[in-house]
Amino acid sequence: xxxxxxxxxxxxxxxxxxxxxxxxxxxxxxxxxxxxxxxxxxxxxxxxxxxxxxxxxxxxxxxxxxxxxxxxxxxxxxxxxxxxxxxxxxxxxxxxxxxxxxxxxxxxxxxxxxxxxxxxxxxxxxxxxxxxxxxxxxxxxxxxxxxxxxxxxxxxxxxxxxxxxxxxxxxxxxxxxxxxxxxxxxxx
Numbered sequence: 632x633x634x635x636x637x638x639x640x641x642x643x644x645x646x647x648x649x650x651x652x653x654x655x656x657x658x659x660x661x662x663x664x665x666x667x668x669x670x671x672x673x674x675x676x677x678x679x680x681x682x683x684x685x686x687x688x689x690x691x692x693x694x695x696x697x698x699x700x701x702x703x704x705x706x707x708x709x710x711x712x713x714x715x716x717x718x719x720x721x722x723x724x725x726x727x728x729x730x731x732x733x734x735x736x737x738x739x740x741x742x743x744x745x746x747x748x749x750x751x752x753x754x755x756x757x758x759x760x761x762x763x764x765x766x767x768x769x770x771x772x773x774x775x776x777x778x779x780x781x782x783x784x785x786x787x788x789x790x791x792x793x794x795x796x797x798x799x800x801x802x803x804x805x806x807x808x809x810x811x812x813x814x815x816x817x818x819x
Contacts, residue, residue: 664709676727678763714802718743734776747803755784
């Protein structure tokens with residue numbers, strides 16, 4: 632009786648583990664991936680007499696998703712185990728020059744096929760004049776500079792769905808795109 636319950640418990644455990652590893656096919660053909668590090672680790676804007684810490688992911692996500700949806704209708708945000716024909720990874724960075732009162736932003740977009748092959752890397756950069764002030768003022772300038780960088784990126788970014796579409800079972804889950812070593816500390 633005890634061996635039967637052990638076998639049953641191990642079979643249920645194995646079934647639950649195999650179900651959690653399954654990669655779900657997305658309803659959209661293209662997914663947007665932003666690293667969890669951009670949500671979990673804060674960036675520090677250096678300015679005299681005022682410190683501002685923020686996470687880049689929540690600011691960049693709506694800007695990038697809206698811009699990419701305007702270019703391609705079928706675009707969704709990546710969940711950990713979804714697969715699609717193409718995956719677009721956005722890597723943001725921002726720097727504030729307190730002497731010149733200028734925000735500098737850079738968005739690097741890497742387009743992956745469904746198998747994980749790199750189809751292209753594109754860079755969008757922008758600058759925005761502005762002071763660091765209260766939270767709303769600084770957030771306004773950050774949204775503005777990320778929006779300008781995204782506009783610059785959209786002029787260069789080409790997404791060709793036929794280039795990335797594959798009809799095989801070996802599709803890479805979009806959560807594995809970020810499995811590379813991302814730096815957790817940014818000095819800029």
